[in-house]
Amino acid sequence: MKVINAKIHGIIDYLVVVFLLAAPSLFGLPPTTALFTYVLGGIHLALTLLTDTDLGLIKVIPFPIHGWIELIVGIALVGAAFYLGGLEGDLARNFYLGFGGAVLLVWALTDYQS
Template identity: 40%
Template sequence: MKLRFITPTLHGVADYTAGLGLVVAPFLLGLGKTSQVAIWFSVISGLAVFAASLLTDYKLSLLKAIPFQGHLAIDLLVAVTFMIVPFAFDFSGLDAIYYWFNATVVFLVVSLSASK
């Protein structure tokens, strides 16, 4: 079994789904108990995910300006950022767990994504 089984197309589906989730989930989960930054950092990140997805060289994009390997590098930067954000903004409780969970998911998706 190949460990990298997420194709660029499937990765694209995950990106658009994640972008939507990052925009909507903070409101559904009631984030922001520690800081309103917990909400708006997620929303802005979700919009950035949509933008990067529209620019990535895979089947589901419009412009194909970012090579898929570059997109994976951006995803890794996002995962590291999501790990650090709770410490940087002193999040606790669900606000912190939300970012650490998302960081873990992004790390997993990147590690399981097959390059073109």
């Protein structure tokens, strides 16, 4: 059941950027995990600004392609959770397991054809 349209997804994307940029301080993430999170926030901002939706600024990435990118990133985040967890412990692992799961949930609920 696809209940999130492109406009709502765009709002969620901008909120995710704010969350990613605030998360290292909010959760006291270890150094490598914090750096990874800041970089991911910047990449996610670029993806959101470049996506062809109402809230995109430059509109060069079709929304369905945005969806495929988010699916790949969501899966990669689950893998990164175990890598970062091995480097920096349970907090890093649990943060990225939760975040990766949230990305995959939003992906599953979004109508990328809207």
